[in-house]
Amino acid sequence: MFLCGHQLPERGCLLLWLLPSVLKAQLSGEVSPQPLPCQQTTPQVSCQGLGLHTFPEELGPGVKQLDLSNNFIHNLTESCTSQFRQLEHLNICFNQLETVSEMALAHLTHLHTLLLAANNLDRNYFTNGRAFRRLRSLETLDLSANNLDSDMAAWYFSNLTSLKKLDLSWNEMTRLPGGVFQGMLKLREINLNNNLIMEIEEGAFEPLVGLKVVNLAMNSLHCISDFSLTQLQVLNLSYNALEFFASEQGEENYQLQVLDLSHNSLIYFPKLPKLHHLTHLNLSNNAIISLAPNSTTTAEFTLWHEKTVRPNMSLDVYNIAASLAKVTDLDLSNNQLSLFPFTFFHNLSSLQNLNMAMNCLQNMTMESSDGDIESNKPVVMQRPGLSVCSLDLQSNLIHSLPRWFFDMLPKLETIDLGSNSLQPCQSCDTNEREVLMEHNSAHKVKKGKQNWENSMDQKTGGEVQKEDLEESQRTRPQSNECPRRGLALNGSRVGWNQTQHCKLLEGLVPDQLQLCRRNLELMPSIVQAAQETKSVCQKTFSDMRWNCSSIRLAPAFGPDLSKGTRESAFVYALAAATVSHSIAQACASGELPICSCGSFPAEVPGPDFKWGGCGDNLRYGLQMGSAFADGSMKSSRSGTQATRLMNLHNSAVGRQVLMDSLETKCKCHGMSGSCSVKTCWKGLLDVGEIAADLKAKYLAATKVTHRYVGTRKQLVPRELDIRPVQETELVYLVSSPDYCTKNPQLGSLGTQDRQCNKTSVSSNSCNLMCCGRGYNAYTEIVVERCHCKYHWCCYVTCKKCERTVERYVCK
Template sequence: MLLLEHWLAEKGCLLLWLLPSVLQAQLNQEVRPKSTLCQQSPMKVSCKGLGLHKFPRELGQGVKYLEISNNFIRNLSSSNMPEFGQLEYLDMGFNQLEAVSDVTLSQLPQLRSLLLGSNHLDRNYQANGRAFHLLRNIEVLDLSANNLESHMAGWYVSNLTSLRLLDLSRNKMTRLPAEIFWSMPQLHELNLSNNYIMEIEEGAFEGLGELEVVNLALNSLYCISGFSLTQLRVLNLSHNALELFFSEEAAEPYLLRVLDLSHNRLLYFPELPKAHYLTHLNLSNNLIASLLPGSHHPGEFVLPYEEMGRFNRTLHAGAGLTHVADLDLSNNQLQVFPVPFFHSLGSLHKLSLARNCLQEVAGESLAGGTEPSAALPLRWLDLGGNAFHLLPRWFFDALPQLEAIDLGSNSLQPCESQGSKPGGNPGGESHVPAPGGTCTPFYNLPRLKHLSLCKNKVTRLQPYAFHQTSLLSLDLSGNKDLFMPKEALGGLEFSLQKLSLRGNQMDNSKAELPCLDTLQVLDLSGNNFSHLPSGLFCSRLESLDVRDNNLLTLEKPALASWPHSLKEMSIAGNPFSCCSLAWLDALRAGGVSVRDLDQALCTYQDESRNFSAKITSTPRWLCPRPKGSSPLALFMVVMSLFILSAGVCCLQKTGQKLSGRVGLGSSRVGVLPHCPKREEPAEGKTADSVTKV
């Protein structure tokens, strides 16, 4: 006992001696910033989103790249920031920064990029701006989303002579004073989007000879006149309130390549006489009603601008746009497709006129509607969402390079071609038009590869409607009660790869398909098919959608045809029989991915009612057994086996008793596992006394 007390006393003194050191280490661990959480490399440190309120102090020397965004730092001062004399890149976006020390910035002579977006730099902006004037070598500056007004932003960026990229988006600027950018001769890219800019004073961009990209989207500009930035490459003026865009004649051609004027209130096609290098022009979501020379806007109201006197609407607005390859005029108020307007656009490959009010096509003269003299180089054309009832044959002749056309949501009826019928001219163009000449010919268009006729109210697809048009994809969806005879897709047997008949409410009597040897993707969803068209069984399908039909099962020929090609399938919304799911087992065995298997149901049926269950957990024991194996017969078989087994046990027991009586054999006999055990003799009695009468 004494030895134990002595040992405890000795160890206790040792613990008391170590306690201050342990507490001090613990205290230092709590006070020291958790710099170990930062991801560090010799020259790059990232402390993004660590909940920091101050700069981590213990960082490696020679750091050039520091990311400390998404934290809670309020001050950028030398008192809480270690020395980073070699720092070139600093990202402090999404903090609570409101004060910047001039002493700190003076110690960052190598800083080239400073990202301070989403902070509170509208506070203390005068003192902060003086500190910014020390950033002599700064090239990239992000001041977005700092609640800066026009005068605040101008004070911050003044005297930054090396700046090449400036982001002032998502602030509260309402105007651009003439002198705001005067000290930035090397500025290359300027982002002013998502402000409230209503006025740009003359000379605001003067002297910016290196400026190539300007983003003024999401502002409140209503007029651009005297546009003279000839060196500009990209200009985004979308989502403003522009009613007029007018460029001045210049001695040098404009270098503009991308111009976005979408989501404005333009009434006319903009005048761009010197924009010879323009390749992408977006005029969607405006109020342009006509592209014909000398046309007037409905109502013929006069815009209240002095510049309207210099705006000559009789000029051919597209005369100088010789390099435009992509033109978007969707969501306007156009009523006529003016083919002559696009003749001067010799490089136009992609054109969208979707969701206008187009009803007809105008040739060389609107009255005569004659065939145009020159072909258009279009390859992709979107005319969806208009009011076309007819497209004349010469319209397609004027588009010899056309590869894809979207005619969805119109009222076009395909014509019948007789080129491949018995007795017809195999190479001819004879056709039988619908009554009144209201059908549109889609045959003999050898370049056309992709065609959409969805939601055109097509009720009957004529035979050989696409003869000698080697389509790769065809969309006929959304045409309710469409009748499609087997000959309708005649001529597409060895070209068609993708076919959509979605949402047509077709049954088996309205859809016959030929043997489409190259078909890979098929959408039959939203119909009333009770079995798949037999023409599909020779196709090498890779993707099949049969959702929302009346299928009870999949036929054996399909399972025999597709196991090596089919990769994915959608099946939900069909009344599959829970007792006929061998097809599903075959699909699984073939590695086919059923994308909506968890949503698919199957149905049971008995004498009184029908009920459904998930197809993935069907209790197949409820299904009827083959003939001769009814539940009652199975029950009788089981009971017979049980009675026979019990009889064997009893006979064996009786045999044991008889053997004991006559004294034959051993008194130890084997007992079957399910037979009753033989009773052991009572204490003091022998086996002979038990079996003796």
């Protein structure tokens, strides 16, 4: 999404959502019962998270940038906007906006950026669309997470001829009809990830001559045939159901530089254009079997799982490889390759970073020019060496690496051989590269890769500039010079590379500040944990009166987190679990160069599997996560001794739930799920499941008091002080407000205007949610897909059906 609070704030406020110690460091005394005023620095005004139900008044003339995100605005009328005639940037993300009057945007003739993510724009879309037609100067429009289907969305952006960036992600679009973006010739970037798109008609993208970036990740596309978008530079098709990808085989010069086809169902290498500029190709998490020259000659495509016959399609792997001469980064991890395709890679003369982790590689042999296997001791001098500098072979079935294998890689600088079955080299000269061994499993010699998703996020997160592409060409090493970074097109990432950045985080105690300075690599994982803590907390408590609002409005929040309430107990436990979870998984994924995979389990594997893969490094995650999350508890700034003891206890409970979530995960190697080889490792459950366990403990939390037990003050149950506090239960010191009515002094936002369920008997029922005040009912026309029919190949057509539903909101 565009610019809706998903980036790292300048002063690290995402950490405020994660670590209650930092949250509390921002508080200064009691919270005033009066609404906080907007922060105004002409020409910018921020009214973020102030609980507003309408536009602020009397802000004065000259406002050019207005942030109203995280409020409760329902309607946008002409009277709201008439005073903002100079407005250029308007952010109304995360509100409850559902109605935009026809003249509401007529005065905003200078508006170039409009951010409307996470609202209710699926309601009244027909009348709302009329208002948007007046935005003739608009360049950036964010409509993500508004429950829009294909027809609804078109009403909002049609006729916006100046638009350059359009975000339609996290909606319910199922198809892109031809001409849907007609007239939008300046459009450069479209984000359509996390929809339900199954069909893209001809003429949807072709007229957009300026289009550079398209993100179609997380949809339901089954095939791409006759790909003809010559103008594209970045295309993300990851997390679909693609069975094959083919482009037109004309003489057109394609501008494509980054292509992500990961997490699909590809069996064969994609059929790419003859002429292109591809430098980064991601084919990880597919079902590619072989890259030998005779593996994909003219044949029928047969899906191994469905046994579905596909049309004939000629694929010449050798010619395809010859067209990949500019590719520097190739990810083939998590496929079903059993041979290392030297012949294929020889044609990739610029290849520097190669990832073949989690395949079925065993003994290293070299295939002949016709695809047959040659001797495992080839005459190396007959073939030129590969240009690869960084090679990832972890989590395969490799038993040995012959010396000629390294002779074929004369420029190799880093290699990852973790989680294989390697034996020590029989003989090695001192000048030979040495494979490090420990516990019969090779480990990383040096880490030289970065997370591909980060690269795609950076590349699709903003407009592709010509200067950026030229700079990547200038900085690409020539001849035998190898890059020190994984992807040349990463762009500028969050700069956790200087210790001065730690000073930007207000509220850190000396121990935390020192940890930050010594472990800068950890900070991206901690920031990621902050984001996840916030979103998971809100989702877990969406059906309760308290819906995690204490974190949602950070740092302008109520005092309930600082008084030892039940809600405080949950937040501390979830934060502690999430930060350790994030670090543990970052070790396993290779994002953290200072740690590796978790150690192999001590238990004996079963008869049908063996230990392998790369498990989450829970030990390191717990060590570093607890050091950061609990660091502030040593300081008196963190409240009374009772509060510190409570927070430490609840953090430990969160980490215990995390440890209990470690389970065995397995992957089958073999066709059609035959599991001829089954590799298993230890992995953590996702944070959502951990939060669900903690919610159960939240509901059963024990109220405690701080009193002497012998010569020491301890936390003991207030009602049952004959027993000690259990190590597995959450504890709290003071009772929570009922969260029924708005009371800033107690940290309650109230439940007015919250949606409820009339027929439910649980916490989201109108009786409980509305606290006996009653509720208002309104009707809404819902447009749904119906009578859907699948057509070969590969799209689904549906009719539109309307039904009237009744909604209820608390008075």
